[in-house]
Amino acid sequence: MPVYEYQALDAKGKTITGIIDADGAQTARQKIRTMGSFPVTVKEVTEGKSSKESRSTSFQGLFSRVTPAQVSLWTRQLATLTGAGFPLVTALTTLVSQTKIQGFTKMVARIKDSIVEGNSFASSLTLYPSVFSQIYINMVRAGETSGTLEIVLQRLADIMEKQQELKSRIQTAMAYPILMTVIGTLVLFFLMTFVVPNITGIFTEMNQVLPTPTRFLIAASDAFKSYWWLLVILAAAALVALKMFRKTERGLAATDRLMLSLPIMGPLLQKIAVARFSRTLASLLENGVTMLPALEIVKNITGNVVISALIESASNEVEKGQGLGLSLAADAVFPDLAVQMVQVGEQSGELESMLYKIADVYENEVQSSIMSMMAMLEPVMILVMAVVVLFIVLSICLPIFEMNQLVG
Known part of the structure; x- marks a missing residue:
């Protein structure tokens, strides 16, 4: 079904814009009138555009990308409408008219058209794999099959909101240190390239033996002033090389293993992966997805190939008849507490609820760890900057003290 962009006047004479799907332009105008507005312009959104228009759309796409936060809000709204008794197509039609983001509006309209054509909701979501993850699509498919789509949507919204909340807290905590x-860095760059050379230039003209710290500062300042561009190039090259290295299977495994072995960051990444694994697996199992397909899905969401490999190995053991807890205990990657709680959940027949508790425990630990790290990081950064500035000041003052003694 074609999609039309329109500009109309509402009951108060205010200009409004939006997008609507209809069989034709005349039908689109009628739909706009039934919404209580007077259509001014109605233009079909076609795939074939002029090169200038395509470049404009591409430029706008940089700023209209669908974000996880928008998908989370849309999922919550859709869950509320379907839970209130709205048919799925009606709920999607309502959200099409309410969504203000152009790219997202077109996407929802296309999904609704696909459902009207006879496709399932899950199949329609596969049209946008970059927006809707495999977990999202599989949970929706399970909800459609079991007739509990509104419950599945609510749980999806809960999962996405918790992930966004954790991500937001991490970003907020990291903002000040960054x-x-x-x-x-800018202050140090200014000191080493402008302030220090002007001051130390006086010492070098006196042809006197300078203290070791002063000589080191002068050499470092000269090198920094002459070759700072080389440092930038080397840093950029190192980042590019690391990115290329991580694109290889061996490089990705090596760097992920290194990240897990770091003193402070390693345990934090481990807890984040375990919390994400537990909450997602619990939601999949609770919504009718069996254990093996659920493990196949969640192994790709941990963000670490070492942990993903462990989950895949555990899945193979579960397929042979071994319990999930024992399978995860085969490697020391999963914390003992998480393994024990999984085993208790399997023995009591309440694995889903126990997985939710594991996720809550480790999400709280992650938040506490981040707050502690940030509380320690701030004074450490201030101390490091103070030491650097103190070294610069002492390196400048030492020759002055020696000259005063000679004069005295």
């Missing part, structure tokens, strides 16, 4: 690092 800002301090940037400011400190």
